Amino acid sequence: xxxxxxxxxxxxxxxxxxxxxxxxxxxxxxxxxxxxxxxxxxxxxxxxxxxxxxxxxxxxxxxxxxxxxxxxxxxxxxxxxxxxxxxxxxxxxxxxxxxxxxxxxxxxxxxxxxxxxxxxxxxxxxxxxxxxxxxxxxxxxxxxxxxxxxxxxxxxxxxxxxxxxxxxxxxxxxxxxxxxxxxxxxxxxxxxxxxxxxxxxxxxxxxxxxxxxxxxxxxxxxxxxxxxxxxxxxxxxxxxxxxxxxxxxxxxxxxxxxxxxxxxxxxxxxxxxxxxxxxxxxxxxxxxxxxxxxxxxxxxxxxxxxxxxxxxxxxxxxxxxxxxxxxxxxxxxxxxxxxxxxxxxxxxxxxxxxxxxxxxxxxxxxxxxxxxxxxxxxxxxxxxxxxxxxxxxxxxxxxxxxxxxxxxxxxxxxxxxxxxxxxxxxxxxxxxxxxxxxxxxxxxxxxxxxxxxxxxxxxxxxxxxxxxxxxxxxxxxxxxxxxxxxxxxxxxxxxxxxxxxxxxxxxxxxxxxxxxxxxxxxxxxxxxxxxxxxxxxxxxxxxxxxxxxxxxxxxxxxx
Numbered sequence: 176x177x178x179x180x181x182x183x184x185x186x187x188x189x190x191x192x193x194x195x196x197x198x199x200x201x202x203x204x205x206x207x208x209x210x211x212x213x214x215x216x217x218x219x220x221x222x223x224x225x226x227x228x229x230x231x232x233x234x235x236x237x238x239x240x241x242x243x244x245x246x247x248x249x250x251x252x253x254x255x256x257x258x259x260x261x262x263x264x265x266x267x268x269x270x271x272x273x274x275x276x277x278x279x280x281x282x283x284x285x286x287x288x289x290x291x292x293x294x295x296x297x298x299x300x301x302x303x304x305x306x307x308x309x310x311x312x313x314x315x316x317x318x319x320x321x322x323x324x325x326x327x328x329x330x331x332x333x334x335x336x337x338x339x340x341x342x343x344x345x346x347x348x349x350x351x352x353x354x355x356x357x358x359x360x361x362x363x364x365x366x367x368x369x370x371x372x373x374x375x376x377x378x379x380x381x382x383x384x385x386x387x388x389x390x391x392x393x394x395x396x397x398x399x400x401x402x403x404x405x406x407x408x409x410x411x412x413x414x415x416x417x418x419x420x421x422x423x424x425x426x427x428x429x430x431x432x433x434x435x436x437x438x439x440x441x442x443x444x445x446x447x448x449x450x451x452x453x454x455x456x457x458x459x460x461x462x463x464x465x466x467x468x469x470x471x472x473x474x475x476x477x478x479x480x481x482x483x484x485x486x487x488x489x490x491x492x493x494x495x496x497x498x499x500x501x502x503x504x505x506x507x508x509x510x511x512x513x514x515x516x517x518x519x520x521x522x523x524x525x526x527x528x529x530x531x532x533x534x535x536x537x538x539x540x541x542x543x544x545x546x547x548x549x550x551x552x553x554x555x556x557x558x559x560x561x562x563x564x565x566x567x568x569x570x571x572x573x574x575x576x577x578x579x580x581x582x583x584x585x586x587x588x589x590x591x592x593x594x595x596x597x598x599x600x601x602x603x604x605x606x607x608x609x610x611x612x613x614x615x616x617x618x619x620x621x622x623x624x625x626x627x628x629x630x631x632x633x634x635x636x637x638x639x640x641x642x643x644x645x646x647x648x649x650x651x652x653x654x655x656x657x658x659x660x661x662x663x664x665x666x667x668x669x670x671x672x673x674x675x676x677x678x679x680x681x682x683x684x685x686x687x688x689x690x691x692x693x694x695x696x697x698x699x700x701x702x703x704x705x706x707x708x709x710x711x712x713x714x715x716x717x718x719x720x721x722x723x724x725x726x727x728x729x730x731x732x733x734x
Contacts, residue, residue: 193320196311199365200304201324203267206358207300208328210274210293211239212335212469214351217343224348227283238287241398242294243301244588245391250299251581252383252440254306259372263307264363266299271359278352301588302581305564309580310372314569314684316510323503324561330499336473337488344485386432386440393425394589402596441582442575450570450682451579453675454563458583459590460672461523461559464530464665466591467598468494468552471658474602479538479655481639481647493546497553505558509684515562516681522558523676527669529555534663538648538655559676569684594668598661605660609653617649 273292280286400418433439476487529552571579
């Protein structure tokens with residue numbers, strides 16, 4: 176009786192009560208995403224100020240991505256075993272500590288180390304927020320709340336570079352790291368006061384240490400190989416062979432270990448379900464477009480159109496409006512009508528159209544058209560990304576909620592990192608070729624032009640605003656065309672995303688949240704166990720009839 180009353184009360188909570196309960200989670204997610212984007216426009220200034228090399232510049236980015244990618248499934252698995260609220264708070268504390276110390280960095284190595292600590296915390300927040308939301312809100316109602324979360328993520332992803340450029344210009348680059356600290360402290364307070372999550376079932380906690388180690392080293396080696404190959408070492412070098420082959424062997428060993436351990440880090444049984452497998456494929460395909468947008472849009476506006484960091488952030492507003500608006504609006508519609516398949520199909524098709532349009536960019540494309548392209552792509556991504564996690568959670572047993580949710584994020588992050596790295600390699604190669612073709616037969620007419628040509632020949636990223644007009648046009652054209660070529664790589668992946676979503680079963684959204692499902696399962700198990708024990712001991716069936724509820728023999732009750 177009490178459990179029914181509790182469930183009923185939970186199911187009729189108002190939107191205000193639910194938002195109060197998840198307010199700390201929303202703020203924590205905002206801080207996590209903002210931390211990765213706010214420094215993107217100021218990294219050249221940061222690395223130069225700390226005396227870092229180009230190789231260390233790469234590591235500042237890669238270190239955080241590595242830590243986030245590797246720890247995402249680990250946090251997800253822990254969420255199925257131990258106190259989730261404690262895990263959320265721990266990940267937020269880790270992130271905040273790494274962020275504060277990063278702002279005090281005295282050399283580039285200290286900054287890289289703190290970016291690793293930041294990545295550990297972000298990996299937890301990205302995994303655990305979705306798990307906590309699923310425990311509180313049913314899939315049918317979850318769409319509108321996850322739409323808000325997705326909109327906030329979009330705002331932090333696209334708006335971070337704008338904020339970072341402004342802070343760097345006004346208060347210096349160290350403020351980029353400290354701007355999120357007040358939000359992190361606020362999130363910790365809100366989490367302590369408002370977040371109440373059910374404890375996991377009382378089971379013995381078993382950690383897959385071997386699988387964790389194999390996954391961490393294998394994924395790290397793979398990302399290092401992809402991100403640095405062709406730049407820090409040749410693709411056909413011994414270093415490349417060791418990293419590539421060694422990573423593949425370790426990942427194969429990880430899969431084998433997961434088949435035999437009692438508590439696998441990523442249960443391979445999840446891939447037997449069509450919804451999870453196709454959602455992972457779609458998340459990988461669509462995720463590359465999302466990562467590429469956040470990385471290459473700033474470069475397009477600064478290197479192909481000569482904008483400042485602050486101006487390039489302002490120019491991405493159509494992308495923010497498209498992604499944030501569609502995420503919130505479609506989330507509301509999914510919750511109201513319970514229909515998700517049509518919206519996700521529409522979103523995946525818009526993503527294909529948007530990426531295809533971005534592949535036509537040039538340095539002189541009218542901004543009205545660029546804004547339209549960004550809006551279309553943003554709207555498509557906003558309709559798909561959060562709903563992919565929603566349908567996976569809707570089709571996953573509550574006991575595997577953490578590992579399933581983090582699994583989707585894990586594969587999306589890995590694929591997005593690899594995809595962006597490959598696209599960046601294509602960009603660098605094609606830009607060099609376009610610049611070479613553009614200056615074929617060109618003869619410098621002044622010392623400034625000669626100096627600019629020498630600087631371009633060094634391979635460093637140019638400061639477009641300082642280039643002579645005759646050279647600037649060629650460089651902007653090269654970057655505009657090269658960035659369009661990079662987006663072209665994402666087109667077939669986006670098409671694969673459409674096909675994957677098309678074949679996902681159109682399963683109705685449940686009206687029970689995961690906590691209620693866990694309670695129901697526990698009650699059913701208790702009833703079954705009690706019934707089995709009674710039957711085994713007495714061999715009788717309980718019959719309630721009037722005032723007499725004493726067990727009678729089965730043969731007697733049939734009379």
